[in-house]
Each structure stands twice: as C-alpha cells, then as structure tokens.
Amino acid sequence: MDRNARARAGGVVDVWAEITGAPEQQQQSTVQPIYQRRRQPSLPTPTDSDHQLRPQHSNHSRVSFAAAADAKRVSWNRSLSTRGRTSIAVAPCVANEPQQKQPRRRGKPPVPKGKIAEHPNFEKEREYFRDVDSFELLEESPSSKHFGTWATGNQTVPDPIPPISSRLEKWLLSKKINFSCGPSSTLSKILETPASMDHIYTDDLDSSIVKTLEKCGPKSLVQVCEDISASYGDQGCEDINASIRKLSLASTTTSHFDRIDPFTALLGICEQSTPLQFLDIFSKYCAPENIAKVGEGTYGEAFRAGNTVCKIVPFDGDFPVNGEVQKKSEELLEEAVLSKALNSLREFEKNDFNACTTFIETIDLKVCQGLYDAALVRTWEKWDEKNGSENDHPKEFPEKQRYLVFVLQHGGKDLESFVLENFDEARSLLVQVTAAMAVAEAAYEFEHRDLHWGNILLSRKDSVTMKFMLEGKQISFRTYGLSVSIIDFTLSRLNTGENILFLDLSQDPYLFKGPKGDKQSETYRKMKEVTEDHWEGSFPRTNVLWLIYLVDILLLKKTYLRSSKNERDMRSLKKRLDKYDSAKEAIFDPFFEDLLVNN
Numbered sequence: 001m002d003r004n005a006r007a008r009a010g011g012v013v014d015v016w017a018e019i020t021g022a023p024e025q026q027q028q029s030t031v032q033p034i035y036q037r038r039r040q041p042s043l044p045t046p047t048d049s050d051h052q053l054r055p056q057h058s059n060h061s062r063v064s065f066a067a068a069a070d071a072k073r074v075s076w077n078r079s080l081s082t083r084g085r086t087s088i089a090v091a092p093c094v095a096n097e098p099q100q101k102q103p104r105r106r107g108k109p110p111v112p113k114g115k116i117a118e119h120p121n122f123e124k125e126r127e128y129f130r131d132v133d134s135f136e137l138l139e140e141s142p143s144s145k146h147f148g149t150w151a152t153g154n155q156t157v158p159d160p161i162p163p164i165s166s167r168l169e170k171w172l173l174s175k176k177i178n179f180s181c182g183p184s185s186t187l188s189k190i191l192e193t194p195a196s197m198d199h200i201y202t203d204d205l206d207s208s209i210v211k212t213l214e215k216c217g218p219k220s221l222v223q224v225c226e227d228i229s230a231s232y233g234d235q236g237c238e239d240i241n242a243s244i245r246k247l248s249l250a251s252t253t254t255s256h257f258d259r260i261d262p263f264t265a266l267l268g269i270c271e272q273s274t275p276l277q278f279l280d281i282f283s284k285y286c287a288p289e290n291i292a293k294v295g296e297g298t299y300g301e302a303f304r305a306g307n308t309v310c311k312i313v314p315f316d317g318d319f320p321v322n323g324e325v326q327k328k329s330e331e332l333l334e335e336a337v338l339s340k341a342l343n344s345l346r347e348f349e350k351n352d353f354n355a356c357t358t359f360i361e362t363i364d365l366k367v368c369q370g371l372y373d374a375a376l377v378r379t380w381e382k383w384d385e386k387n388g389s390e391n392d393h394p395k396e397f398p399e400k401q402r403y404l405v406f407v408l409q410h411g412g413k414d415l416e417s418f419v420l421e422n423f424d425e426a427r428s429l430l431v432q433v434t435a436a437m438a439v440a441e442a443a444y445e446f447e448h449r450d451l452h453w454g455n456i457l458l459s460r461k462d463s464v465t466m467k468f469m470l471e472g473k474q475i476s477f478r479t480y481g482l483s484v485s486i487i488d489f490t491l492s493r494l495n496t497g498e499n500i501l502f503l504d505l506s507q508d509p510y511l512f513k514g515p516k517g518d519k520q521s522e523t524y525r526k527m528k529e530v531t532e533d534h535w536e537g538s539f540p541r542t543n544v545l546w547l548i549y550l551v552d553i554l555l556l557k558k559t560y561l562r563s564s565k566n567e568r569d570m571r572s573l574k575k576r577l578d579k580y581d582s583a584k585e586a587i588f589d590p591f592f593e594d595l596l597v598n599n
C-alpha cells in the first residue's frame with residue numbers, strides 16, 4: 001500500500017521513519033514529548049466567576065486569562081491583532097495601560113495611506129455562497145490515524161517551572177527515548193548551528209555551568225545541553241533518568257538546567273554570546289542611508305536592507321508594544337527553531353525526499369539590544385508619513401529593549417496588495433502554495449494555521465517552472481513567472497521528529513469570534529472544529545481549509561483577467577477541496593494537472 005493509501009485507510013504514516021529510513025515503530029516513540037509553545041495555564045477560565053488575578057510561574061507580571069479578557073480583549077478586532085501566543089497572559093501593568101493606538105486586525109497587513117480600504121462585501125459573498133455549494137465542514141475528529149502524533153496530548157504541564165527547564169526536560173526525555181531506540185536527532189540537526197559560547201551571557205548561570213560552557217567552544221545548543229548533562233557523569237540512561245528526576249516538578253532544589261534561561265538559549269541559536277547593535281546587522285547588507293521600511297505587522301517592523309528584509313521583533317519587555325504584550329524569549333526560541341526547520345527544506349541537494357523553496361528563507365537570526373538606530377527611525381518616520389503607521393513610534397523603546405531580527409529573503413508584495421494579471425497567475429499561486437504545504441506536511445507534519453492573504457508574498461521572476469520534491473518524487477509546475485513565498489509561522493504547528501511545536505489556540509478564544517461570513521474568521525472557526533480545540537495534534541486538513549480560503553479570496557476579493565469557465569473551474573476545485581484531508585491529497589487534484597511539467 002502506498003503512503004497515501006495507508007493514510008486513507010487509517011494507518012499511521014510515520015514520515016520520520018521514511019525520511020530517516022528507520023523502522024516506523026522505533027521512530028514513533030521519538031515524537032512523544034510535547035514542546036508546547038505556551039504552557040497551559042492553570043488559571044480560571046473566562047467563565048470563572050471570581051475573575052481573580054493569579055500570578056503565573058515566577059513571573060508575577062502574568063495574570064489570569066479571565067482578567068486579561070476583561071481588561072483587554074474587548075472585541076474581535078482587538079483579539080485578531082493578537083497572536084495566540086501572547087493572548088493567554090497579560091501583565092497587570094499592561095492591562096492598566098492606556099492603549100496608544102487602535103491595534104490592527106489580526107493578520108491583516110496595514111492598509112497603506114492613499115489606498116482605499118475595500119470593505120468586505122458580505123452581500124456579494126452571501127450571494128456567491130448561494131450559487132456555489134455552501135462550505136459545510138465535514139465532521140472531523142482526531143482519528144486513530146493521527147494517533148501517532150497525539151502522544152501526550154492530554155498532558156498538561158503543571159504551572160510553576162521556568163519554561164526552559166521544561167524544554168530541557170523534554171529534550172532529556174526524548175534523549176532517553178532515543179537511548180533505547182537509536183539516534184534520531186532531527187531537532188539536534190536543526191539546531192546544529194555552531195554557537196560560540198566562550199563569552200555567553202552568564203548572569204543567570206552558576207560557575208560550574210559557565211565552566212562547562214566555556215569548555216564547549218563552538219557548539220550547538222543541544223551539544224551544550226549534552227555537555228551540561230555529561231558534567232553530572234556518564235551519558236547513560238541512568239544519568240539521564242537522574243537528570244530528569246532533578247528536573248522533577250516536586251523537586252525543591254534548583255537544578256543546573258533550571259538556570260539556563262530561554263534568553264541564553266536564544267542567543268545560542270543565534271550564534272551569539274551577547275546582543276548586537278542594529279547597525280552590526282544592517283551594515284552587512286547595505287549602507288544605513290539605504291535602509292527602507294517596507295512593511296509592518298503587529299509584532300514586527302520590516303525593513304529592506306540590500307536584498308534582504310530584516311524583521312525586527314521586540315521581546316521580553318514588560319510594557320506593551322503596538323497595544324500587545326511583547327513576545328517572550330521562549331516564544332521566539334520556538335519560532336527560531338520553526339524557521340530553521342522550514343529553511344532546511346530549501347536544500348534540494350541534501351533533501352532527496354522533501355524539498356521546496358516556497359517558505360521564506362531565514363538568512364540569519366540575531367538578537368539586538370538598545371535604542372532604535374537613527375537610520376531606522378528616519379525611514380520609519382518616512383513610511384509613517386506616506387502610509388500612516390499603526391505601530392508605536394520606535395523612539396519609545398528604552399535602552400534595555402531586546403529585539404530579535406529575522407534576516408529574511410525579500411519575498412515581494414503580499415497577496416492583498418499584489419495585482420494579479422490573469423487566471424494563469426492565480427492558479428500558479430494556488431499550485432505553489434498547495435505543493436509547498438504538501439511538502440512541509442510530508443516533512444514535518446507542518447500546518448501553517450494562519451495562511452491569510454497578508455502572509456503570502458508574491459513577486460515576478462524569469463523562471464517558468466518551480467520544482468518541488470515530495471516524498472522522493474520531483475515534481476515541477478508552470479509558474480507563469482510568479483514566485484510565491486509563505487511567511488509568518490507564529491501559529492504554525494511543526495513536528496521536528498523529537499518535539500511538536502505548536503501554539504495552543506484554545507487559550508485564545510477570541511480568535512474564533514470574528515464576524516460571521518468573514519472568510520478569515522470562518523477559517524479559524526473551521527480549524528477549531530477540525531482540531532476539536534486540541535492544537536498539538538496533527539490535522540493537515542487545516543492546510544486544506546486555508547486553501548479553500550485562498551480560492552475564495554481569488555474568486556471574491558481579487559480582480560484579474562478571467563473567463564466564466566475559469567471561475568467555474570475554481571469553484572469545482574473548491575468543491576473537491578472540501579473532500580481532501582491534506583494538501584498532499586489536494587496537490588493531485590485535476591485543477592493542477594495542466595500546470596504539471598513533465599520532468
């Protein structure tokens with residue numbers, strides 16, 4: 001039986017076993033631990049009557065969701081501007097702070113000044129849906145076919161441990177599993193970027209750890225962890241067990257592991273010992289006067305520097321930015337791992353099984369600290385004058401502010417503002433997105449979970465075809481000169497083979513309260529139905545939901561040259577998409593057949 005057939009028949013398909021060539025049984029056990037982006041808070045639910053404030057972890061700035069909901073999330077628009085990551089905990093000081101600007105709607109790119117904002121024409125959409133078959137969701141539930149990835153699905157990590165120790169605990173657990181099953185070090189490979197640890201930020205580390213780190217030389221984060229683990233004795237299962245016991249929640253002693261804070265780990269992943277200044281990074285790509293702001297999001301400011309786009313995301317501060325709680329080191333640590341994993345798909349030479357270049361290339365990741373550079377402020381103000389920024393002025397950042405800079409490939413314009421010329425370009429967009437999602441599903445059980453039109457970038461290139469490697473098979477599609485890049489993996493789910501990175505959207509109920517009939521909010525709601533609010537599980541159907549959303553966008557929101565037959569074809573595609581459970585199935589739809597180029 002082939003993979004797809006097995007999947008359809010309800011069998012567990014272990015991508016990792018196939019990629020690594022290891023037997024399935026062995027591999028399954030390596031995906032047990034959940035690497036949860038945000039720990040389930042044992043906090044009152046929004047319905048709790050007491051609405052009491054309760055500190056979370058040792059971070060006393062966090063309050064209950066209920067309080068957050070009351071104080072902050074007053075409307076769907078407001079919550080849409082907030083990624084689920086940050087929505088479960090809000091600092092009291094944040095809740096009390098006056099909002100400086102009206103935050104943008106989640107995921108929507110800012111509407112440039114001068115550009116007339118198109119109001120959604122719900123009447124037209126309703127009409128459309130009377131004509132076309134309505135978009136009823138099939139009843140879906142996490143079936144046995146997903147069992148392999150559910151692993152410790154119901155496991156909630158009790159509250160009061162520092163995030164990084166739980167990460168390391170999970171790393172140790174996976175290591176322990178690997179001891180009995182042979183090596184499977186996908187995460188290790190992803191993180192195997194040499195980090196110079198000689199002058200690592202050591203404020204929170206005790207001297208023995210510092211010594212261990214100093215001895216390390218250039219090592220990966222995982223290697224560093226291994227060395228620390230080794231400092232307790234042999235690396236046998238016994239010691240790992242002992243280390244895990246040390247990490248036990250019941251333990252009152254602080255283990256060495258607890259001391260490695262996420263910020264240090266983030267520096268490690270960025271191959272840094274200390275934070276840099278902005279110009280240390282930007283000057284690699286262009287002269288300061290040539291830096292130009294190109295876009296903004298709720299969390300990030302995007303600046304063009306040479307051929308790259310540097311997205312600056314402030315983090316760890318205890319005051320809100322753009323009306324939102326700042327991301328934490330641990331959240332960005334995970335986003336960094338996710339970006340690196342998707343980066344690894346780009347290497348066709350190394351990946352003879354699954355590869356594609358559609359996910360935006362992360363060229364570099366760097367931690368910065370300090371005031372916004374004058375050159376950045378200048379271009380920010382220029383952009384503001386022209387487009388009207390919805391973000392806070394970057395001059396407001398204090399000297400101690402930390403930022404993560406994502407140095408990205410320039411991906412072009414987002415689908416919302418890009419002018420498509422004809423139907424060929426529209427279907428080229430669809431096939432590239434579908435194929436990329438299929439590849440990432442196969443490689444990492446990837447689900448984007450937020451593929452709205454602000455997160456698809458488009459540019460025109462000379463190349464006429466785009467190749468993808470899907471489960472060992474190379475496929476190429478006609479592009480009609482269009483090149484697609486997918487960005488923003490904040491809500492994404494990815495299985496590294498050792499850990500599952502995901503965001504617990506059940507902690508962000510307001511995400512699902514968007515206006516009826518709005519395609520984007522309907523899609524979040526449909527995802528919730530599909531996942532039954534268990535976001536750690538593998539539900540590739542969520543990718544299909546975003547494909548359906550994209551078809552709707554292309555039919556309802558974008559204008560380009562198309563015939564009524566083209567529209568009929570697209571509607572038929574939509575009908576068929578409703579029957580698919582994954583992008584891997586969707587990519588074999590007859591709609592894309594014409595675009596397939598024989599290799």
Ligand SMILES: Nc1ncnc2c1ncn2[C@@H]1O[C@H](COP(=O)(O)OP(=O)(O)OP(=O)(O)O)[C@@H](O)[C@H]1O
Nearest residue numbers: 107109295296297298299300302309408410411412
């Ligand atoms: N690689 C890139 N190439 C070109 N433009 C980009 C790139 N990355 C980001 N941008 C621009 O910056 C904007 C904001 O980026 P992004 O969506 O990643 O930020 P964000 O803060 O995560 O946004 P959101 O509000 O969706 O959470 C994008 O809409 C796009 O216009």
